[in-house]
Amino acid sequence: MSRQLISSGSPFEAQVGYSRAVVQGDWCFVAGTTGTDPETKTMPDSVAEQAANALKVIGAALEEAGFAFSDVVRVTYYITDPAYWDELGQATAPVFGTIRPAASCVVAGLIKPNMKIEIEVTAFKG
DSSP: OOEEEEOOOOHHIIIIIOOSEEEETTEEEEEEEEOOOTTTOOOOSOHHHHHHHHHHHHHHHHHHTTOOGGGEEEEEEEESOGGGHHHHHHHHHHHHTTTOOEEEEEEOOOSSTTOOEEEEEEEEOO
């Protein structure tokens, strides 16, 4: 069974030693992805905008791996404040509303103070 590593070009990948996504057989595991705008490299203030940016990067990784959002079976949201939960849905419901993967949300600190959300997904094509 071959293993495919997907990179988004984030400097953290080389610095810390991880891949944006790893494909192993019928599975695709996408690393926790924060809300930096993939084009401007800036971090918006809004949780919804950060989530939308994270989903753009996740979607690109899934596509490069030969997967789609419709293949996502698990999503984990990490937010730095429980008050962000309602705003988060503005970005996530349009993507996952009909797919309805199993989901968890954890309130946790993130590595930079301006990061409010991190999203990771697992996809399966059997």
